[in-house]
Amino acid sequence: MKRRDGSVVQAIKARLNLVEVARRYVELRHTGGPRWMAPCPFHQETKPSFSINEEEGFFYCFGCQASGDIFDFYGRIHGLEFRETLEALAEEAGVSLEDDWKPDPKVQREQSFKRQCLRMYDVAREHFRRNLTIPAGQECRDYIARRQLSPEIVNSFELGWSLREWSALADALRRAGFAQADAAQAGLLSRNDAGRMFDRFRGRMIFPIKNLAGQVIAFGGRIIADEDQAKYINSSDSAIYKKGEHLYGLFQARRAMTQHKTAMLTEGYMDVLTLHQYGYNMACGALGTALTPEQVKRLGGFCSTVELLFDGDNPGRKAAMRACEMLLTRGMRCKVVLLPDGEDIDSLLHDQGKDAFEALRKSAPDGLDFCIDTLRTLYSPGDALEWSRNLLRQAGAGHADGQLLASRFLSRIASGLGIREEAIREGLSGDFYKGAAAAAPGAREARNPAPQRQVDAVHTSGDAPAKRDRAVMFFLVRYPHHFARLREAGAELVLASPWARELWAKMARHGAEPEQLLPNLSEREKEFWIRCRTGDVPPRDKELEELQDLLSGIESVTTRELGTSSMMAALRQTATSTDPAAGIELLRALQETLGRSNG
Structure with missing residues (x-):
């Protein structure tokens, strides 16, 4: 790879303005001259400590010390490596990488296939949307009506229908010039034991999954009748999609998250759609997996608080515990909204209305308080102690203010569980304390x-x-x-x-x-x-x-x-x-x- 001081980098900076890119994700306020300020998108805060000097083309945060140019900002927001950031910004700026930055042949083949995958998914998206409008899509339209989804939600999330025919999508891709083997590698087609290709999502309602650029990179599919099949299936990992790195609805929710500095995280596609329909347009879904560090990193680029919407049974509480652990140790705030037995977001809002949901939100405990309560009720004393130590280790290592964060957690956990702080500290290595002096008041001022x-x-x-x-x-x-x-x-x-x-x-x-x-x-x-x-x-x-x-x-x-x-x-x-x-x-x-x- 060519060094970052190549002409392609300069050409991108000449065409893209850091302020214009950053204001997609944060609410910038002009403070005079070339200076703009906002709450930092990279750590938990409400005060405007994030500064951009438009003339220089650099940003700096006085809270977490995040700094850099437009490449650092874009890469950090999207969780991208520099090469991926360069490609994304070059495409946006209309700058060719071929003249100044030549990857090796293997990388060129990979990038070419990624572009081909995006085109295939675009063809598939249009195919599924069209299916919803034709006579063969009536059964899916009836299901959508039963689920009380509005036409606006159907359109904004580009919902579709995969026909029950074995090769309707395969034929559409073939007509568009794509080989079946490539479509299978992209996760759109499957192969049976006899080697025959067939449509992976046949007979399912389709939920397009988009990246933050608005490109469709995967699909979720739901059975709409009582059939002996998995209710939901998702695209397999491919050249353009890694399940644990994306969130359903994040593209649609990102602006509201930035505005409110809050996200709602739930588990199901339908829950996300219903939340948006009822005005909660900062909602997204975890795509059927436990929350991952990569997903937390993406959320942290848009908000400082996450409301977790989970089932109230024991598995739901434990899943909420794991999510709280990742959010808290990153320095984010979180709340846990536990749903009543037998209810999901979709049924609750449609059957009981917003008032019932708002009552649940209002009574939702803080994430750490929820964890402490769950430790007391579902965990043995030994397991609770080890969980507490693990949380402190992660907090100390995973955040700019890790030691200070861990110290606050230690006090609250010890008080909530009725354990002496010394007993929790006993299981922590000496490395945990090495940064304690750096966490003391005034230490950051001395360092910076x-x-x-x-x-x-x-x-x-x-x-x-x-x-x-x-x-x-x-x-x-x-x-x-x-x-x-x-x-x-x-x-x-x-x-x-x-x-x-x-x-x-x-x-x-x-x-x-x-x-x-x-x-x-x-x-x-x-x-x-x-x-x-x-x-x-x-x-x-x-x-x-x-x-x-x-x-x-x-x-x-x-x-x-x-x-x-x-x-x-x-x-x-x-x-x-x-x-x-x-x-x-x-x-x-x-x-x-x-x-x-x-x-």
Whole structure:
């Protein structure tokens, strides 16, 4: 793969605006100049700590320290690797990858087949939708009427019908120019023991499953009559679909999730449709599987709270426990809405109305409280203790504020279960405590100091070297065209921290242009660079004043520290000499130097 500083990357950035892409997922507020703010889509919060500098083309979050450019944002939101992000944004921007970025032949074949799969699924989607309108689709239309689904929901979710014929879809794909073997590999056709191909979803109501770009990548199919078959079947994994990575209805729900910062997660296709029909348009479904970390990651890109809608029986409670565990350890909030015995969302809303459902939502416990209550009622004391320790381990390792999050969980679990905190800690390894200091109040500020008034820090005492390093590098990142001037003034010589010296060296080696510099920075260096350029920093309207203050501070430091070190070396030499007058003179000069610098 070609490096990220290739012309294709620059061409994509020239055509796509980070602000325009980001506002699809977050509500951005213009705060003046090139600056936009919003609640961060990558962690749980309500305050606008997510900042975009439109002029620079970078984002930064003061809460979780997420940072980067349009590629970092898009990839993180969608859970994509860089290669996948590059392909998606290139297609959106109308930029060809062939001239600047040539994958190996195997990758080219894979990408070609993925595009072919998407075309096949598009043909299948139109085929199934048409089937719903013809006379042979009457039985499915009758079923939809019995389930009280509105025409608007049928259209917006593009529901369809797979005919009972053995090869109706296979024939449609053949007429469109697709080979049966490719259709089978894509999960649209199946092969019987005799080797004959047939339609996988025959005789079923069809639920298209879309990716976040709105492309159909899979189908769910439901039997609509009493037949001796599985009620639901889903597409098998394919080149374009991995069951544990997607959520039914997420494409339709994503905007409402972003607006309300809340998602509703249920298990069935029909439940999702009914929720949307009753106005709960932030609902999606887990596609018949237990919630996966990949699905949680996708939800976390749109919301900070998830309402879990599960059956109230023991299997439902345990499934809710597993979902809560993944959401809580990611730093998200969750609530558990348990349905009465014999009810599902569909029957509850149609039979009892929104008021009954709203009463359940209002009484729904917080996710951790639900887990504690379930531990008390369904788990043995030993199993409850081990579950608690496992939750703390996951929280400590899986979130930017993991140790702080784990500490809060520990207190609530111990109180809720009536267990001493020490008893829970006893089963945790020493690694759990290594980050405890980092979770203490003020620790993040120390790791990521606010870059305001940085130049003044050159003149301060106390932890002056650390503040001085931040001030020098802050100014250099913001105004890299002054690099030669700072080097001439001796700025490099006053840097005390290894990180500052390393960043200085990289800027000297690779230059100041982001496309050349950023690929060579570590994550911490990149975070610092983007924050200085994008974060909550003073306006760039006093550049020369800042420069003069910085140069004055550097001169003061070099006079005091470098001059003092030379004199101290000379004093050590005179200590063994036979000329005491020389030592007295040097001591007087040292006192005068210290007096000037402290004055």
